[in-house]
Amino acid sequence: MRLSKAFIPTLKEVPSDAVIPSHILMVRSGMVRMLSAGIYSFLPLGYKVIKKISDIIREEMDAIGGQEFHLPALNPKEIWEATNRVEAFGDTMFHVKNREYVLAPTHEEIMTYHAKGVLKSYKDLPQIWYQIQTKFRNEPRPRSGVIRGRQFLMKDAYSFDASLEGLDESYELHDKAYRKIFDRCGLDYFVVGASSGAMGGSKSEEFMVKSEAGEDTVAYCSSCGFAANVEVAPSKIERISRQNESKEIYEISTPNVKSIDELCEFLKINERETAKSRVYIHNGQPVLILMSGNDEVNETKLGSILGGEVRPGHQEELKEITGADAGSIGPIGFKHRIIADLRLKDGNNLFSGANKNDYHIGGIDLQRDVPNLEYADLRIVESGENCSNCSNTIEVFKAIELGHIFKLGTKYSEGLGAMFLDENSKENPIIMGSYGIGVERVLACFIEQNNDENGIIWKKPLSPFDVHLIGLNMKKEIVVEACESIFNELSENKFDVIFDDRTNVQAGFKFSDADLLGMPIQIIVGERRLKENQVELKIRATGERINVGINELSSKIKELLK
């Protein structure tokens, strides 16, 4: 491809709405243009990479026996009503005005619809069906370029099995295929929520990359690879120390002291000497949650411990239940269930609210003073804590989900009546899994992980071109001739070359475009070196420059691209 004819509109300026590197660089390198918030057009350079990613995905999906479908984006609303998902998606689902259609945000329903009555027997199973197709979601706050958009390309796959063991196998196949896909794409990723390997159930795994643009917060241990969403990541922090001697409890007047920080400041004590109280309403009954200092209650953990319906109490409820406002509540005298975070286990000489505004109580011994106290892991894990798996240090950061594999079970097959006959001619709902990859996210995340201040740094598998050939002064015949001959030779040798043949552009501009576009190898063709029958190669990743004889060029490039 000749740059003089190609439509690769590079930009020097950082686009005003772009914050993260991938978004900035995809716009600056002319890979995409925004059409509307969360809606991007792929220009030729960007779409070339999308096709490469899609091909890798296809190869690995085909390798596990996946069969490629292509389902419509326009879906009759009634099919989605059969599984109550019109309601579940709410305004996130786009509805069409002129007919009773929705725009599919995913395709569990439609795949199940096609399975129904066709996958009739256990002999027709297992099946793995996939597609690479555009999804539509009315994302309220689209951002980070193509990472969170209102329409996006997704590889979605669905498995259909006759048994939970079969589902386990289909799930494992996808797990392996996903690792191969992300490995081949050159991504540095980790896996969150690893399946226990236990049979069936509703296990899921997310394939993620670290990124400030992420919407999830993850606890990750680089030593053992353990990773979990902070919503569920177990905390393995040291308990507060129990002092040898427990003081008696005593009331302290603490006017206007409402937060833990104010209490510590007022009493000149350490955060770990305090127990913060939060009141939740669980199935209509109050529960007091005690946390150490400023530790936050992890409401996901709390929810799964309590089960049922859990919500924070409102201001008026707190007053009615405890007699005090939020900043002055405590375990002493609280008449209902109390659960303390494990970090507080058997703590003594603690300060907490007095259930009376402007008063706190000191000298609390949880063993002695809080009968029937329960303990549970209720903390939100923080960076620097010990890994619950290997005891090395854990890091907490934001992450982007690249892919998700999920044991669905029978929700959709039951909802839509997709049944099969087992060996005993008994009718059962088909057991399903679903498996997604955000295709544009693979591209964006690769760039997030492979860039420098000058631009993108492609590796061979996703690089839009193998080689960026730069003719320095295209008004000199010797340069033009050498470039044309190199361009032809490399093209004949099946290298994909982008050739900067522009005559009206200065060398500096060509260099910065080449760095911005980021092909793995640049070939710089100038008059001076040509006289010695040489050209200069620049390795984009390292900046290394090598002089190579024109005759050895093809073999050298082959070697470098290995």
Place this chain on the structure above:
Amino acid sequence: MRLSKAFIPTLKEVPSDAVIPSHILMVRSGMVRMLSAGIYSFLPLGYKVIKKISDIIREEMDAIGGQEFHLPALNPKEIWEATNRVEAFGDTMFHVKNREYVLAPTHEEIMTYHAKGVLKSYKDLPQIWYQIQTKFRNEPRPRSGVIRGRQFLMKDAYSFDASLEGLDESYELHDKAYRKIFDRCGLDYFVVGASSGAMGGSKSEEFMVKSEAGEDTVAYCSSCGFAANVEVAPSKIERISRQNESKEIYEISTPNVKSIDELCEFLKINERETAKSRVYIHNGQPVLILMSGNDEVNETKLGSILGGEVRPGHQEELKEITGADAGSIGPIGFKHRIIADLRLKDGNNLFSGANKNDYHIGGIDLQRDVPNLEYADLRIVESGENCSNCSNTIEVFKAIELGHIFKLGTKYSEGLGAMFLDENSKENPIIMGSYGIGVERVLACFIEQNNDENGIIWKKPLSPFDVHLIGLNMKKEIVVEACESIFNELSENKFDVIFDDRTNVQAGFKFSDADLLGMPIQIIVGERRLKENQVELKIRATGERINVGINELSSKIKELLK
């Protein structure tokens, strides 16, 4: 691919809603399934062919310098308002409920939007941009399977030029690419509305195939290749003969005679002795159109001859203007403009209405009795007439549009302000062309042209598989072993094989599935021939059967697929 694991749900029955062969066969062979009226899901076999067609299109578009984009289906409504196309499309355009989006029925606007401000100089031109992407149109009467649907895959391309000569070149490139694409796909097509080759303007060509499912009616000459939509096809029919002697005009009482047929019956005359009168209102003024016998007025031709606003007169208007009802109107005594079809040129001794109910007039000499009479080609061409180009016989039939190439000019660049600076630094709107191919239509039309009573007859380029390998009795070890070894050998030799390895299916069923699915070559592996180290090949297109030694199988298949 093993049929036992593949999802290819073949059907014996003809689907109740399918009429034309391609629709019936695409459903019966498990290529597609309907999700809703005009909305089809592609199953693996069908999507495999779609990918092959897309690849051929890509190769030929790339060969003319096309660059592949991928534009969003969700479009901000305001961009479409800039060219007044929200109104122009009306209810054919899908609108989204939850946001001010439309679903793009085509992409002139969005391509132009991206060209604007980026293709700034004549040096940035020409450009050819294309995509293979899903379009959405709220088709009121979807039918013929994937041929007329509410969402469909289209290759749409757009050219951007600095001059009308440039547009001519871009248009020619597409014309050639389209012929290559349809040739490579093995389609029997013809081209309608051939460009005169004159510079610029708004020429267009349609690439069509003959089909009862078509929405267009076309006049086609197989001798010279001339083709035109009947709406504009010129008529080259012999004029009615002028008799040597003109009779005087005379009035005849013709009670209850209203149609030409009734008149001929009543007077025992030939249709060609009559002149039928139709009254149109042109810019508010009546015009009488005289046609020979039952010849129909071609209103498209009439419209382009008259210009301005033309419509048939209503019953009351006719009465007021002529004094008679529709069946009794005639040229004699008609006070306004009269145009006769060329077929009537200088005719005499004609019968026509008397402008008085239940009366006709005979002995009309158009030269003598109708002053200021104008003549024009106003007939709808019919099968069996002479070709206007070469005088051989023309055929009139229904046809499907596969592709369309169109010189747009500056409508969209002006509407959206996509301007470039020419050599003299003068600002001009970019000159555009647009070029479409209905991807699913290529598939459906191929099947329309390549099927028999047993199923589809694929040719190599689009065939989902090269070879259909049939193991006759897969309970016999000798058959299984031979099949596995053939399957492996052919796969290693890069043939794409579908292997009917099903153990629970009878031979007859396997044969009919193989004919239905229609791969070019069937290999039938049975016990008897295996004992002679042979298998049977069946050529799907001809039904020819050949016994081939197992050792020569690969080379024989290579030869046959050439």
